[in-house]
Amino acid sequence: MRRSIVAAAVAVLVVLVPAALAGSAQKVTLTLDWTPNPDHVGIYDARDTGLFARVGLGVAIRSPSDPSAPLKLVGVGQSDLAVSYEQELFFAAAKKLPVVAVAAVVPQPLNSFMAIEPTVHSLRDLKGKTIGITGVPSDYATLDTALHSIGLTRKQLRIVTVGYNLLPALLAYRVDAVLGVYRNVEGIQLQLRGLHPTIIPLDSAGIPSYDELVLVGNKTRLHHDPRYRSKVKRFVGAFLAGTADARSHPSRALTIMKKVTASDPKFLARAVPTTLRLLAGPRGAGCLSVEAWQRFGDWMHTTNLLKKPIVAASVVTTSFLPSRCR
Numbered sequence: 001m002r003r004s005i006v007a008a009a010v011a012v013l014v015v016l017v018p019a020a021l022a023g024s025a026q027k028v029t030l031t032l033d034w035t036p037n038p039d040h041v042g043i044y045d046a047r048d049t050g051l052f053a054r055v056g057l058g059v060a061i062r063s064p065s066d067p068s069a070p071l072k073l074v075g076v077g078q079s080d081l082a083v084s085y086e087q088e089l090f091f092a093a094a095k096k097l098p099v100v101a102v103a104a105v106v107p108q109p110l111n112s113f114m115a116i117e118p119t120v121h122s123l124r125d126l127k128g129k130t131i132g133i134t135g136v137p138s139d140y141a142t143l144d145t146a147l148h149s150i151g152l153t154r155k156q157l158r159i160v161t162v163g164y165n166l167l168p169a170l171l172a173y174r175v176d177a178v179l180g181v182y183r184n185v186e187g188i189q190l191q192l193r194g195l196h197p198t199i200i201p202l203d204s205a206g207i208p209s210y211d212e213l214v215l216v217g218n219k220t221r222l223h224h225d226p227r228y229r230s231k232v233k234r235f236v237g238a239f240l241a242g243t244a245d246a247r248s249h250p251s252r253a254l255t256i257m258k259k260v261t262a263s264d265p266k267f268l269a270r271a272v273p274t275t276l277r278l279l280a281g282p283r284g285a286g287c288l289s290v291e292a293w294q295r296f297g298d299w300m301h302t303t304n305l306l307k308k309p310i311v312a313a314s315v316v317t318t319s320f321l322p323s324r325c326r
Contacts, residue, residue: 030062030083031064031074031081031083035063036063036261037257041253042105043061045245048256055234059235084214087210090296092315100316102232106211111180112187113200114178123149129158134161140154141305232320233320244285
C-alpha cells in the first residue's frame with residue numbers, strides 16, 4: 001500500500017516539473033530548526049533518493065547558528081524555506097513577519113511531561129511533587145492548562161527552573177518530573193538507560209493539539225513570485241513523497257539519517273522508527289488544519305502568550321498540499 005502511494009506521488013511530481021526546468025535544477029535553500037535529526041527524515045530521504053532532483057530542485061540544507069534565525073531568514077528572503085514550530089508562527093505574525101506554514105513536518109506534539117519516579121504515572125500524581133521546567137513563558141501557560149484540566153493549581157506542586165538541563169535534573173532525582181522534553185528524544189534516551197518513563201504528550205494533558213514542526217515559506221513571495229510559488233509547490237510534493245518513502249523503507253531511512261547526524265547509532269536505531277510512526281496525522285503526512293491552528297492560536301491568546309488574537313488563516317495555508325489534506 002505505502003509503496004503504491006510513493007510511486008503515485010513520484011509520478012505526479014514528475015508531471016509537475018515545468019518543461020522549461022527539465023534538465024536544470026533550481027536552487028532552493030532550506031534552513032532547519034536545529035541540527036539534523038530524525039524529525040527531518042522526510043527531507044533527507046527526498047534529497048538522497050533523488051525526489052527533489054526529479055522535480056528540478058537542487059536543495060541546500062542548512063543548520064542555523066541561532067534557533068531563532070530560520071523564520072527571520074525566510075522573512076527577509078535569505079532562505080527560501082525553513083523548518084520551525086507552530087507556536088513560533090503565531091509569534092512571528094504578531095511581529096508582522098511575512099511567513100506562513102505550507103506543510104506539516106511533524107504533525108503532532110512531541111513536547112511532553114516526563115517522569116521516572118515510580119509513583120508518578122499521571123498528571124494527578126504530580127500533586128505535592130517537584131517538576132522541572134526551562135522557565136520560558138510557554139512552560140507556565142502549558143503547566144497551568146494541564147493542571148487546570150485535572151483540578152490542580154501551581155500552588156499544589158513545587159516548580160523548579162532548571163533551564164535546558166531537564167534530563168540531568170530528572171536523572172539526578174532533583175525533580176520528580178519535567179516539562180519540555182520530547183517523546184522521540186529524551187523518552188528514548190531514558191529507555192536506553194533501562195528506565196521506563198511515564199510520558200504524557202501535551203495533547204493528552206489538556207493542551208490543544210498542534211503541529212510540532214512545520215515547513216515555512218515567505219508569504220509575500222508566494223503571493224507575488226510565480227517562480228518561487230512553483231518551487232515551493234514542487235518542494236512540498238517531493239518532501240511528502242520522501243516522508244512516505246521513509247515510512248515504507250525504515251531501514252533505508254535509518255541509513256540515510258546515520259549519514260547526516262552524529263547521534264549515537266543505538267539512539268538512532270530507536271529514534272528513527274519511533275519518529276516515522278509520528279509523521280502521519282489523521283489525513284496522512286504533511287497535512288495542516290486551519291481549524292486546529294485556530295484552536296491552538298486561541299489557546300495562546302487566552303493564556304496570554306499572545307497579546308492579541310491571530311487569525312490562523314494568516315499564518316497557515318493548505319494551498320500547496322494534496323487534496324486529501326483539505
